[in-house]
Amino acid sequence: MFRIEGCNILIRVRIRGLAATALSKLLFDKGYSIVQASDIIRNRFGLKEDYSPADVTVKDSDEDEILVIGFYDKALRVYEDIVNELEYVFKWYSNIGLYSIHIGVVVDKNNSDCIVDLGSTKGVLNNCKHDIGDKIVVSVVKTSLKPREVTRLSYSLRIVGEYVALIHGSSQITFSEHIRDKYRRDYLLTIAVSKLIGTGLGIHFRSSSMYAGEQEILNEIDNLRDKLVKILGEAKSREKAPRELYSGEFIGLIGLTSLAKSRLDSLRNNVVTTIPLHHSFKTIGGVYSELVDLIEKMISSISLNKDLIERSIVEFLYEKLFQNKRIRLIHIKPDGSRFELTPGIIHSIERNNLDLRICLTRTIRSNGLYDGLNIEKKEGDIDFVFLETNNWFISHNYFRKNEWIGSYININTPPEILPDTIKYHDLMVDIVVKPGEKPELVDTESFNKYCSEGIISEKTCKTALDKINEIINNTNKYIYTEFENKQ
Numbered sequence: 512m513f514r515i516e517g518c519n520i521l522i523r524v525r526i527r528g529l530a531a532t533a534l535s536k537l538l539f540d541k542g543y544s545i546v547q548a549s550d551i552i553r554n555r556f557g558l559k560e561d562y563s564p565a566d567v568t569v570k571d572s573d574e575d576e577i578l579v580i581g582f583y584d585k586a587l588r589v590y591e592d593i594v595n596e597l598e599y600v601f602k603w604y605s606n607i608g609l610y611s612i613h614i615g616v617v618v619d620k621n622n623s624d625c626i627v628d629l630g631s632t633k634g635v636l637n638n639c640k641h642d643i644g645d646k647i648v649v650s651v652v653k654t655s656l657k658p659r660e661v662t663r664l665s666y667s668l669r670i671v672g673e674y675v676a677l678i679h680g681s682s683q684i685t686f687s688e689h690i691r692d693k694y695r696r697d698y699l700l701t702i703a704v705s706k707l708i709g710t711g712l713g714i715h716f717r718s719s720s721m722y723a724g725e726q727e728i729l730n731e732i733d734n735l736r737d738k739l740v741k742i743l744g745e746a747k748s749r750e751k752a753p754r755e756l757y758s759g760e761f762i763g764l765i766g767l768t769s770l771a772k773s774r775l776d777s778l779r780n781n782v783v784t785t786i787p788l789h790h791s792f793k794t795i796g797g798v799y800s801e802l803v804d805l806i807e808k809m810i811s812s813i814s815l816n817k818d819l820i821e822r823s824i825v826e827f828l829y830e831k832l833f834q835n836k837r838i839r840l841i842h843i844k845p846d847g848s849r850f851e852l853t854p855g856i857i858h859s860i861e862r863n864n865l866d867l868r869i870c871l872t873r874t875i876r877s878n879g880l881y882d883g884l885n886i887e888k889k890e891g892d893i894d895f896v897f898l899e900t901n902n903w904f905i906s907h908n909y910f911r912k913n914e915w916i917g918s919y920i921n922i923n924t925p926p927e928i929l930p931d932t933i934k935y936h937d938l939m940v941d942i943v944v945k946p947g948e949k950p951e952l953v954d955t956e957s958f959n960k961y962c963s964e965g966i967i968s969e970k971t972c973k974t975a976l977d978k979i980n981e982i983i984n985n986t987n988k989y990i991y992t993e994f995e996n997k998q
Contacts (some may be wrong), residue, residue, distance in 0.1 A: 523545075523566045523793060524963075528570045530571070531551075532782055535552050538589065555782050563719075566582050567580070569658070576766055600767060602968060603763065604656060608758045608761055609654050612670055612751060613629045613630070613649055613651070614756065616646055616753050624639060630755070634661075647666075649665065650654075652764055652838070658847070669715075674719050677713075678714065686716045687717050703716075703935035712739075742756050766847070766937045775789075783807075795930075799930070838856070838870075838943060840853075842937050843934065852992060855896050867899050871896040872896070874894075877892060882941070882944040894908065895991055898926050898993075905921045905922075906920050915994065919942075920941060920942040942979070950986040
């Protein structure tokens with residue numbers, strides 16, 4: 512049993528998505544209760560059917576992110592446990608809860624929008640009816656998880672329970688997208704109408720209400736209404752502001768680097784046969800996802816040497832990269848933004864046991880300046896891009912008419928190498944080398960900022976610093992200055 516603050520509280524977690532088996536293993540081993548599990552997960556873990564409402568939901572956000580959402584303290588605990596286990600991740604979470612309720616202070620206006628100070632952050636309230644200096648009651652309808660995102664506010668107040676959410680300021684009745692059965696919707700609609708008619712309150716039925724009995728739902732509506740009345744009573748006193756009246760739900764994203772996906776592979780392999788790069792191939796989808804399923808079924812039926820399997824996967828990638836020739840380069844920053852660089856053309860690939868050493872060429876098509884080098888960029892310049900499996904850098908080496916004009920070593924997590932794509936998480940610090948000059952470390956402010964804010968995980972920051980020192984002390988190993996050797 513998992514305990515919080517001395518209380519015997521079993522935290523119930525619902526897990527969905529491509530990493531469901533690995534995350535179920537991680538959280539099951541830490542004592543969490545896995546509820547509303549799929550048939551596959553129940554069979555793999557020997558779980559009994561349990562349709563209890565989840566305290567926390569863990570699921571895919573996109574191919575490189577995991578979303579954690581739920582009752583604040585419990586979801587935060589789950590989030591931290593996943594982060595601590597996966598280690599090499601980006602972390603994005605809000606310091607205020609989704610649907611949290613606040614007495615805020617209007618500090619600025621932009622046309623009909625108010626900027627509202629909530630204490631720990633500011634939010635934007637559209638169609639604002641107040642003036643600067645007013646103290647108002649608002650709720651958070653969209654949190655700012657990543658830098659540059661904006662916290663969005665509303666006059667409507669939502670109190671979240673296990674089965675339903677009660678809404679003050681709206682009389683709408685809505686349903687989770689997962690409640691698809693028409694008869695169940697009609698049944699829940701009847702309960703809502705009978706209980707809330709004339710109250711002016713709205714209700715949202717959460718997915719867990721699919722499994723709840725009538726009395727459970729009725730009791731929760733009563734409890735939430737009592738809580739709402741209490742909050743509205745507290746809100747009448749506006750002397751102390753800004754302040755939080757209701758914590759809402761925790762919501763956070765975990766950005767998965769290649770190393771984090773490798774850890775997920777390892778966790779999954781403790782439950783069911785899992786090939787290296789399982790989670791990477793699965794995110795591609797389509798034929799590659801099906802191929803992974805086929806290989807793993809074959810391995811589970813026939814005893815195969817693990818080293819042979821890994822070598823075969825490296826050989827497969829080696830051949831596919833050469834066949835595709837034109838390789839996408841996806842660059843993920845700590846602020847969550849994704850950039851696709853000018854594609855590279857495979858120039859050479861070397862194999863060293865299970866590692867690949869890849870050289871791409873990129874022909875510069877535009878003018879401007881090269882990042883960090885402050886050297887003029889000219890159309891027709893050639894960038895020789897070198898990267899290696901399991902190494903924390905990508906080296907850009909710029910040539911103009913066979914002459915080396917400088918190198919730019921991007922510090923990043925080890926690249927995720929796929930048949931037609933190379934993806935990596937940029938750590939916002941770089942090393943530049945110019946002809947006749949010593950290597951220079953640049954952009955350290957951004958790296959230090961993201962590390963101090965906890966967006967780049969502690970383990971990632973410490974490892975990156977070690978790699979930076981190693982590269983600076985042996986720069987010649989990581990740059991390439993002779994054009995004729997690359998032909």
